[in-house]
Amino acid sequence: MKAAVLLSPGRMELESLPDPAAAQGGALLKMKACGVCGTDIKMMQQGHRDLVYPQVPGHEMVGRIVETNGCGGSLAEGDLVQIWPGIACGTCRPCRRGRDNLCPDIKIMGFNTQGGFAELLALPAESLGHGCNLLPANADCSLLALSEPLACCLNGQSHCPVRRDDFVLILGGGPIGAMHALLALLRGAGKVMVAERLPERVRKLKKNTGAVVFDPSQESLPDVLAAETEGQGADVIFSATPKMPVDEDLLHLLSPGGRVCVFSGPAPGQHQKELDLRRIHYHEITISGSYGCTSLQNRRAVSLLLSHRIRADWLITRRASLSEIDRAFDHSARRAGMKSVVCL
Numbered sequence: 024m025k026a027a028v029l030l031s032p033g034r035m036e037l038e039s040l041p042d043p044a045a046a047q048g049g050a051l052l053k054m055k056a057c058g059v060c061g062t063d064i065k066m067m068q069q070g071h072r073d074l075v076y077p078q079v080p081g082h083e084m085v086g087r088i089v090e091t092n093g094c095g096g097s098l099a100e101g102d103l104v105q106i107w108p109g110i111a112c113g114t115c116r117p118c119r120r121g122r123d124n125l126c127p128d129i130k131i132m133g134f135n136t137q138g139g140f141a142e143l144l145a146l147p148a149e150s151l152g153h154g155c156n157l158l159p160a161n162a163d164c165s166l167l168a169l170s171e172p173l174a175c176c177l178n179g180q181s182h183c184p185v186r187r188d189d190f191v192l193i194l195g196g197g198p199i200g201a202m203h204a205l206l207a208l209l210r211g212a213g214k215v216m217v218a219e220r221l222p223e224r225v226r227k228l229k230k231n232t233g234a235v236v237f238d239p240s241q242e243s244l245p246d247v248l249a250a251e252t253e254g255q256g257a258d259v260i261f262s263a264t265p266k267m268p269v270d271e272d273l274l275h276l277l278s279p280g281g282r283v284c285v286f287s288g289p290a291p292g293q294h295q296k297e298l299d300l301r302r303i304h305y306h307e308i309t310i311s312g313s314y315g316c317t318s319l320q321n322r323r324a325v326s327l328l329l330s331h332r333i334r335a336d337w338l339i340t341r342r343a344s345l346s347e348i349d350r351a352f353d354h355s356a357r358r359a360g361m362k363s364v365v366c367l
Contacts, residue, residue, distance in 0.1 A: 048148030195264025
């Protein structure tokens with residue numbers, strides 16, 4: 024099979040690899056679409072703490088089952104499926120509590136095991152239950168590849184829930200920021216504000232969401248927030264870019280009882296911050312982390328996209344074949360549009 028292989032930071036090559044075999048209880052997929060994540064760009068440029076080289080990256084995956092190996096269940100050859108990329112143990116305390124993204128023994132396709140930028144992918148038995156979501160035969164594979172990043176936003180909003188009439192501030196208007204905006208509006212937010220510097224992304228957000236979109240390099244973030252909320256501040260803040268850190272200044276933008284979601288991984292040098300615990304105490308501020316998504320959230324994201332309750336097709340601004348994967352990575356790395364998807 025053909026596959027894109029990360030050999031080292033800055034070096035990815037299209038190689039011919041032996042076809043994988045379906046493990047006992049597992050299945051073999053012919054990949055149909057795999058989205059390019061910001062983490063893929065990070066892996067390509069500088070590596071990642073969970074990455075094992077050489078590796079086929081890609082974790083936002085849709086494929087068709089071409090072979091099963093005693094897996095049983097409701098899935099069969101020919102089925103189109105979306106894949107949760109986690110391979111969790113299923114028995115530890117987090118797994119039993121439905122938080123399988125926090126499984127201490129979790130493996131993630133595209134990091135520890137082969138990912139989706141390949142013609143074929145072997146799914147282990149652990150992935151064929153809660154991690155494998157059956158799709159309609161005519162589903163838009165590129166669109167459903169957005170399920171995993173949308174599920175990550177569902178996870179973030181489970182920790183910092185958006186309530187009706189909330190003022191929501193999103194830092195960063197890329198694909199993740201856009202999905203947070205769409206989810207917040209779906210959940211009845213009174214107003215969603217997105218801080219984004221890139222003009223093309225600003226234009227797309229204004230056209231396709233009901234959010235107030237502004238460039239924080241041209242307009243003062245505190246001034247915009249004060250004007251849009253009549254001085255009350257934000258009820259919820261989501262960090263969707265490492266370029267705008269969660270710090271003490273950010274806490275001053277919150278209303279009493281406000282919530283902050285540390286969604287985007289902090290940039291180097293921004294990992295440790297001093298925060299005023301008195302403000303957190305007296306204003307009842309909540310600061311929550313969010314990492315990845317659970318298999319159940321992944322399934323819910325599939326339903327949101329299939330039902331069109333979340334309209335996200337406009338986020339795909341580049342489709343490329345596997346042989347053109349460099350173009351897809353370049354499009355995402357330059358932030359030329361929104362989302363790149365490799366179609367196989």
